[in-house]
Amino acid sequence: MTPTPEIRTGLRPTRIEVDLGAIRHNVARFREVAGTDVCAVVKADAYGHGAVPVARAALEAGASWLAVALVEEGLELRQAGLDAPILVLSEPPIAAIPYLIEADLTPTVYRAPFLATLDAAGHARGTPVDIHLKADTGMARVGIPEADWSARLHQAATARGVRVTAVQTHLARADEPDAPTTSEQMEVLDRFLAEAAKLGIRPTLIHASNSAGSLLHDRARRTMLRPGIGIYGLSPGPEVDAADHGLEPALRLVSEVGFAKRVVEGTPVSYGHHWRAPHAGWIATVPIGYADGVPRALSNKVEVLHGGRRCLIVGRVCMDQTLVWCDDAEPHVGDPVVLLGAQGDDRIRVEEWAAAADTITYEIVTQLTARVPRHHDG
Numbered sequence: 001m002t003p004t005p006e007i008r009t010g011l012r013p014t015r016i017e018v019d020l021g022a023i024r025h026n027v028a029r030f031r032e033v034a035g036t037d038v039c040a041v042v043k044a045d046a047y048g049h050g051a052v053p054v055a056r057a058a059l060e061a062g063a064s065w066l067a068v069a070l071v072e073e074g075l076e077l078r079q080a081g082l083d084a085p086i087l088v089l090s091e092p093p094i095a096a097i098p099y100l101i102e103a104d105l106t107p108t109v110y111r112a113p114f115l116a117t118l119d120a121a122g123h124a125r126g127t128p129v130d131i132h133l134k135a136d137t138g139m140a141r142v143g144i145p146e147a148d149w150s151a152r153l154h155q156a157a158t159a160r161g162v163r164v165t166a167v168q169t170h171l172a173r174a175d176e177p178d179a180p181t182t183s184e185q186m187e188v189l190d191r192f193l194a195e196a197a198k199l200g201i202r203p204t205l206i207h208a209s210n211s212a213g214s215l216l217h218d219r220a221r222r223t224m225l226r227p228g229i230g231i232y233g234l235s236p237g238p239e240v241d242a243a244d245h246g247l248e249p250a251l252r253l254v255s256e257v258g259f260a261k262r263v264v265e266g267t268p269v270s271y272g273h274h275w276r277a278p279h280a281g282w283i284a285t286v287p288i289g290y291a292d293g294v295p296r297a298l299s300n301k302v303e304v305l306h307g308g309r310r311c312l313i314v315g316r317v318c319m320d321q322t323l324v325w326c327d328d329a330e331p332h333v334g335d336p337v338v339l340l341g342a343q344g345d346d347r348i349r350v351e352e353w354a355a356a357a358d359t360i361t362y363e364i365v366t367q368l369t370a371r372v373p374r375h376h377d378g
Helices: 020-034 043-048 051-060 071-079 094-102 112-125 146-158 181-198 211-216 350-356 361-366
Strands: 015-019 037-041 065-068 086-088 106-109 129-134 162-168 205-209 251-256 259-263 281-286 303-306 309-314 322-327 336-343 346-348 374-377
Touching: 015 020, 020 037, 020 051, 020 211, 020 374, 037 051, 043 051, 043 071, 043 361, 051 065, 051 071, 065 071, 071 086, 071 094, 094 112, 106 112, 106 162, 112 129, 112 146, 112 162, 129 146, 146 162, 146 181, 162 181, 181 205, 205 211, 281 336, 303 322, 303 346, 350 361
Parallel strands: 015 374, 037 065, 065 086, 086 106, 106 129, 129 162, 162 205
Antiparallel strands: 015 251, 251 336, 259 281, 281 322, 303 309, 303 336, 309 322, 336 346
8 A cells, every 4th residue: 555645644643743934033032132144953853842843933034054964864854955055063974975976065174084074075176175173162073182283284284186265163051051161162272273373274163152152152153053952842951941032932842641540449550560540540542652752751751741630650661652631530532632832721841751750842843753754833
């Protein structure tokens, strides 16, 4: 049987709804914050929100750049017809360079072999490859370490097949407002820029700010912001609440009651019998589980919205199903259930899940799996 569009987008009622209007609002908010260019980070399928629709919405709202983690992610955007500048945030394998150049993706550069190969490729085609040099100013992940500044800057300055159009770094603790680290990193970045200038490297773009850096740290904003989690309306960390900065969550995770039953006091439910009914009441089974991205760590810890009421997830979250305690409110098959997002006057926030699972908002949304259809509105 040939799958119809309806089958390809899902027969069960479980789905992710993405409000592209919220994406536009959030990108515009970042532009207002600093009055600079915005590079919208849409890696990891736009943090689980759907890369192509989100990228289009971000550009419509005034983002001047897009950023991805992988060349493959950049190719997806190009194949969808997006012609905006696209930054690849980390160096890909050298074997990916021909694909990167053919798709007009802008590489981040920090290793000598990668820079040398780009230089040769640009020289061979007769047109320099625009690059963003990345300095390690304190993240200690990727970037040019201070011990290599002189050699790498000299290599970039003397190369004829590349052109340094930007310098970037990444902030390690921008979501901790009282930590001195961001200011210290900016001092290191300024020293890197001074060394670059001595060799004639004067980039037109300088970018360092992730979402928290963009919202909290004036000195880190430079000439372009590079927000990721914030453009989805989610908080970078416990000390930086997105809602306090006028950002709107774009994602709802919704399903329906698939089965309902009344149980007696003491009835154990789900694997391991880790929860028992405190008294007679109603259990609803919802067709979504950890194979869809609902962490097992949320078992017996977070609530869903059913009929405008908060109802606890009980028992172990299963691979394909989750049980909900509705107490004395009888659920019916087909009743809407909201796992993330608003229903009526209440909202289940991604931040609630992150706190309950002892993780971060980034991990929650990027682990919502591909088998949950994404529906984009606005």
